[in-house]
Amino acid sequence: MPIAFEQVSYSYSAPAKKKRGKKAAEIPAVGDAPALGQTDADIAPCAADATNAAASNAPRPLWGNPEGKTWALCNITFTLEDGEFLGIAGHTGSGKSTLIQHMNGLIHPTSGRVLVDGVDIADKKAAAAARSNVGVVFQYPEHQLFAATVYDDVAFGPRNMGLGSDEVDARVRESLAQVSLDFDDICDKSPFELSGGQQRRVAFAGVLAMRPTKLILDEPVAGLDPAARNDFLKLISELHEGGLTVVMVSHTMDDLARYCDRILVLKEGLLFALGTPEEVFSRASELREIGLGVPSAQKLANDLKDAGIGLNGRLYDTASLADALAALYRGAEGKPVSLDGEGETRTAARTGGGKEEPCPK
Numbered sequence: 001m002p003i004a005f006e007q008v009s010y011s012y013s014a015p016a017k018k019k020r021g022k023k024a025a026e027i028p029a030v031g032d033a034p035a036l037g038q039t040d041a042d043i044a045p046c047a048a049d050a051t052n053a054a055a056s057n058a059p060r061p062l063w064g065n066p067e068g069k070t071w072a073l074c075n076i077t078f079t080l081e082d083g084e085f086l087g088i089a090g091h092t093g094s095g096k097s098t099l100i101q102h103m104n105g106l107i108h109p110t111s112g113r114v115l116v117d118g119v120d121i122a123d124k125k126a127a128a129a130a131r132s133n134v135g136v137v138f139q140y141p142e143h144q145l146f147a148a149t150v151y152d153d154v155a156f157g158p159r160n161m162g163l164g165s166d167e168v169d170a171r172v173r174e175s176l177a178q179v180s181l182d183f184d185d186i187c188d189k190s191p192f193e194l195s196g197g198q199q200r201r202v203a204f205a206g207v208l209a210m211r212p213t214k215l216i217l218d219e220p221v222a223g224l225d226p227a228a229r230n231d232f233l234k235l236i237s238e239l240h241e242g243g244l245t246v247v248m249v250s251h252t253m254d255d256l257a258r259y260c261d262r263i264l265v266l267k268e269g270l271l272f273a274l275g276t277p278e279e280v281f282s283r284a285s286e287l288r289e290i291g292l293g294v295p296s297a298q299k300l301a302n303d304l305k306d307a308g309i310g311l312n313g314r315l316y317d318t319a320s321l322a323d324a325l326a327a328l329y330r331g332a333e334g335k336p337v338s339l340d341g342e343g344e345t346r347t348a349a350r351t352g353g354g355k356e357e358p359c360p361k
C-alpha cells in the first residue's frame with residue numbers, strides 16, 4: 001500500500017477543512033486555505049513543481065510560525081513505495097515531524113491529499129484503516145509508557161483493536177521477542193524499573209504488536225549511547241529486511257547513508273531533494289548551505305579530492321570509501337597516488353614496483 005502525497009501543504013493555524021475527501025480537481029490551491037490573520041500577500045501559492053520549489057524564486061507562503069502565519073509544509077508531492085527504507089532529513093523546524101504525522105492521518109493536509117493505496121485518508125474510515133497499518137514511533141517514545149506492567153503496555157494496542165486474549169497474548173510475546181526482550185523476565189515488571197534503552201524497546205514492541213506494514217520513526221536513536229544506538233539501528237534494519245516499509249527521520253547523515261534506499265530532504269517546509277543517498281549527497285555544497293552535512297566518509301572523499309587524490313565514483317559511505325582506498329593503495333585504480341606525502345607513492349614503496357612484499361616474519 002503506497003502512501004502518496006499530492007501537493008500537500010499544512011498550516012498549524014489555518015482553520016480545519018470542513019469537507020474531507022475532495023476529488024483532485026476540487027482541491028483548493030494553497031492560497032485558498034489561509035491561516036488565521038494572513039493577508040493575500042502572505043499566502044501566495046507555492047511554486048507548481050514541488051521538487052524545484054526550493055530552488056525557484058517563485059513566491060510561496062511564509063514558513064515558520066511568526067505571529068500565527070505559518071505553513072509548516074508547502075506543496076509536498078512524493079510517494080512512499082512499499083518495502084522501501086525512506087530517510088527524512090532537514091534542519092530543525094523544516095517540517096519533518098509534521099510530514100510524518102500525515103502518513104497515518106494523525107493530521108490532515110490544509111490543502112492537497114494523502115492517498116493510502118489510492119484512497120484519500122481525509123475520509124474517517126480510510127484514516128482508521130491507515131492507522132492500523134502505519135505504526136508511528138515518536139521521539140522519546142519511552143515517555144509515553146503508562147501501564148503498571150510491561151505486558152499491559154504492549155497489550156494496549158491489540159486490546160484496543162478488540163482482539164481476544166489469546167491473540168493479544170501471542171502478539172505481546174511476538175513483539176517483545178522482535179525487540180530482543182525476554183518475555184518471562186520482563187512481562188510483569190513496571191516499565192519504569194527498566195533502563196532507558198529497554199524502555200524504548202518496550203515502546204517499540206507496543207507499536208509492533210499492532211502488526212503494522214509501515215513503521216514511521218521520528219529520530220528513533222536520539223539520546224541513546226553509542227552501543228544502544230547501534231543495537232537499535234540493527235533492529236530497525238532487521239525489521240525492514242523482514243518486510244516492513246520504514247520511514248526514519250534523522251539528523252545523522254551517516255545513518256541515513258547507511259540504511260536508506262532514498263532520502264527526502266526538507267527545507268523550510270519545501271521538498272528540497274529526493275533521491276538515493278548517492279544522488280542526495282552529491283549535492284554537498286547545497287546541503288551545507290541549508291545547514292546539513294554529508295556523511296563523514298563523503299566528507300573525507302571530498303577532502304581527498306580537494307587534495308588531488310581522486311577516487312572513482314561518488315562515494316558516500318564508509319564501506320565504499322574503504323574499498324576505494326584499498327583499491328587505490330594496491331594500485332588497482334591505475335595511476336598510483338601518494339597517500340603519505342613522502343614523494344614516493346605508497347603503492348610503489350609497498351609493492352617494490354608492482355610485486356607484493358612478503359609479510360614480515
Ligand SMILES: Nc1ncnc2c1ncn2[C@@H]1O[C@H](COP(=O)(O)OP(=O)(O)OP(=O)(O)O)[C@@H](O)[C@H]1O
Pocket residue numbers: 012013063064065070071072090091092093094095096097098099
Ligand atoms: N503544534 C504546533 N503549533 C504551531 N506551530 C507548530 C506546531 N508544531 C510545529 N510547528 C511549527 O511548524 C514548523 C515545522 O515543525 P516540525 O516540528 O514539523 O519541524 P521538524 O523538522 O520536525 O523540527 P525538529 O527537527 O526540531 O524536530 C516549525 O516552524 C514549527 O515551529
